Amino acid sequence: MLMLQFITHPSERYTIAEEVQMVLEGGCKWIQLRLKDATDEEFRQTALEIIPLCKENEAFLVFDDRVELAIEMSVHGVHLGKDDMNPLVARENMGAEAIIGCTANTAADITRLRGWDVDYVGLGPFRYTTTKARLSPVIGLDGYTDIVREVRAADILLPIVAIGGITLEDIPAVMATGVNGVAMSGSIINADDPVDYTRKVLGALQEAFEKRR
16 A cells, blocks of 8 residues: 555645545545544544545545544544553553554654554654644654664564655655655645545556655
């Protein structure tokens, strides 16, 4: 599976359901529902709109945090930030089949997850982004190259997904650092044609994978 995760973000142009519909139409198979300031009820209502869309398109759906809601609504899993539930507790609560992703900003963050039953890490930020408050220090291309090299040398094979202000144009260089995929939000939502942009992103990822073989 090409690892493009689309992370929802409130926009003046589209509802969350419209965003999800467009990226699914563009071929994305992995959605993270992220609504930091929503109440559980608001989150639940939005989830009810996008769960059928994801099922119809056979796409994975993970919730940003909200482990209890993810269990209640039987979605595929969760993405956990550093201040969210401990991944080991989440795994215990969600079972072996759930997808559990974690946020990382350094090689040490990834090394800390060694031996834990985690499915991927979202490593960032690549560059400054307005879609996240309290941004960690920007990593950049050299940073990704160093971090990937360090964790692979330590025999940690956890998939690493780059995140944070990534655009279509960045994909060849970002993928060349050795990461396994990218997570995107603003660049897709703000594109003139989000469906076409998503298609182009997947094409660029495919090309980058082929080059690495």
